[in-house]
Amino acid sequence: MIFERILIFALFIAGFAAIVGIKNIIKKVFGLNLINAATVLLFILEGSRIGDQAPILADSVESMVDPVPQALMLTAIVIGVCVTALSLALAVRLYKATGSLDIEVITKRLQGEH
């Protein structure tokens, strides 16, 4: 129980470390995706704590998992796709404008223009 949570925690921290620590903006987007995945996994894991059957009503179902976090995470996954697409498009735009994917080089070149 606590073991899965620690793994998810490590996934979240890996994503955040990628966002603040790595200079390549494509890898920063990967970090955002990791954080999204960690959040989804945490919600699904916690919702499955009170049952062990899929949340589909049938005669044989007695203790189903909580469907509320699953419905919430459906939204989170779609929003994650939107965020990824938008940030990748911005990364392409920055690459076309400055010729680099390194965030420090981009900052330097954009400041140099003004």
Add this chain to the structure above:
Amino acid sequence: MKYINTAKQIIAILLVCLVVGVVIISEHSWPEGARDYLFAHAFEDTGATNTVSAIYLGYRAMDTLGETLVLLVAITGTMAILVNLGKDTIEEEAVHFCLPPEKRAKNALRTHLLEVVSSKLGPIVLLFGFYVMLYGHISPGGGFQGGVIVASSIVFLALGTETKSKLTNTVVLSRIEAIAFLALVLASISGVFFETGFFGNPIKPETDLSANFIILLNIIIGLKVGTSIATMCIAMMGGRHDL
């Protein structure tokens, strides 16, 4: 200067550890009230056996409307950013997969495996996507999941087919998306005329037909999500010659 940056990053990671760690070590047990209520009432209230579908298309359908709005805004922004890049280098670069058939042979990244697998797999995945979309109220699946599978099949078709298909034309896909969104708004206010309120089920909940509203919403949302994500993927692959 370099060490200061590294120290800042480490401090930031430690602070996030502090915030997220509270969630991780929490001993609070998960509440069972919502699960028990849905287990007892979801089928009578909405007509859907799949309780996840019952939540996001029955009880909280307005959240789904907001979610599709977010998707619409994200697609619009992505397309606006990508279209203004200029078309000069699109077809020459080797990184673009989605080329017209006569230029494909020159592309280094197009292997025989891609040619064979993607065009053969596309129609099967399309059928599976519609199955997941249409049976979302009684089995795992639904509009969003089926829509994403449909989008991936359209990406397969865009990568693989030799002829130019209407299905991979971004203009056609955008029109389907717009019509699906209009249909979603119309379906959302249809309950008003039957005294069930905004996003209420216009069919009486006692009858066997009440799941049909969920099926309708699943189809609309599946078309919306599928076409918008397919449009975005095709635009990112450089296949936006028609725009």
